Amino acid sequence: MAAFDWNDLRFFLEVARTGTLSGASRILGADHTTVGRRITALENALGQTLFRRSLAGYGLTPAGEDLLAHAEQMETLALRSGAGSSQPGTTMGGVVRLTTTDGFGNFFLARHLPRFTASHPRLVVQLAPIQQTQSPSHRDGDLLVTLTASGARFSSEQLAEYGLGLYASPAYLEHYGAPTRRDDLRPHRLVGYIEDLLFSRELDYLDEVLPGLRAQVQCSSLQAQAEATRAGAGICVLPHYLARQIDGLAPVLAGEVALRRHYWLNLAPATERAPRVHAVADFLRQLVKETDFG
Numbered sequence: 001m002a003a004f005d006w007n008d009l010r011f012f013l014e015v016a017r018t019g020t021l022s023g024a025s026r027i028l029g030a031d032h033t034t035v036g037r038r039i040t041a042l043e044n045a046l047g048q049t050l051f052r053r054s055l056a057g058y059g060l061t062p063a064g065e066d067l068l069a070h071a072e073q074m075e076t077l078a079l080r081s082g083a084g085s086s087q088p089g090t091t092m093g094g095v096v097r098l099t100t101t102d103g104f105g106n107f108f109l110a111r112h113l114p115r116f117t118a119s120h121p122r123l124v125v126q127l128a129p130i131q132q133t134q135s136p137s138h139r140d141g142d143l144l145v146t147l148t149a150s151g152a153r154f155s156s157e158q159l160a161e162y163g164l165g166l167y168a169s170p171a172y173l174e175h176y177g178a179p180t181r182r183d184d185l186r187p188h189r190l191v192g193y194i195e196d197l198l199f200s201r202e203l204d205y206l207d208e209v210l211p212g213l214r215a216q217v218q219c220s221s222l223q224a225q226a227e228a229t230r231a232g233a234g235i236c237v238l239p240h241y242l243a244r245q246i247d248g249l250a251p252v253l254a255g256e257v258a259l260r261r262h263y264w265l266n267l268a269p270a271t272e273r274a275p276r277v278h279a280v281a282d283f284l285r286q287l288v289k290e291t292d293f294g
Helices: 008-018 021-028 032-046 062-084 102-119 170-176 205-209 222-230 275-289
Strands: 051-054 057-060 094-101 123-130 143-146 155-168 190-192 235-239 250-252 259-267
Touching (some): 008 021, 008 057, 008 062, 057 062, 094 102, 094 275, 102 222, 123 275, 155 170, 170 250, 190 222, 205 235
Parallel strands (some): 190 235
Antiparallel strands (some): 143 259, 155 259
16 A cells, blocks of 8 residues: 555545535635545555545545544644644644525624634634525535524534514604504514515514514515614514614513524535534534524
8 A cells, every 4th residue: 555645634534524525625725626526536555446436426435434443543642733833723624614694693792703713823714694594504504503403414502592582773663652562463564574585484573473463565685674673664573682782772571572582503414424514513603602693
């Protein structure tokens, strides 16, 4: 057996975790032909076939499974060795893609990312907030923050519980009157999601507030709803942590309407064992512990 290039193990690890050359190339910052060439070189040097190639991607052979266990141990030891000679996290490299709902990503996580990147300068964090009328399970990502567990394809855990309530601009309430009970909401203009684009019942807030309520102003993104509400378009259900950040919003029926939802943290099976993914996951867990979501 010819001696192999130890650096080829990095390419092997990422292909094993992502299942594709393109996924590994995104993380490693190399083009997919280079990744494929390094995998072939490693297989030739070891005299073993490490992957089953198919249209669905790259699956590990029994020899690949054996090598994966050893390669991950070597990666862990290398990272620990690096941490012993510098600050923890400074030697950890690669790319982590974090797909979130637009509320969690835009109004909460984005402003905290500098804290993480300062302690992990070699890690590239790709934050991809998506509108809640799009299912995050249909987007690629190493970690997903969603409103429900993402099913058998992911390792899922409940990340945080948050509260929602009704909000409107003071100018709107002065002009149209402030509701004093739920039934008073029927003649009011409501702001909400585009109904036929909703993918989850967790987003059907208005029917939970009062059966039969429908939004006259419908927006696909939470940020657009908040801005429309601030401008006087109507009354809207918003997360409390979001509403607190926007000047010009007043609570409506605060003592009567109180909704609760959960954020779930989902780790993609191809990358859930990667140290860089665990670092981001641990950061999210710590962050929500320190936060009042109302």
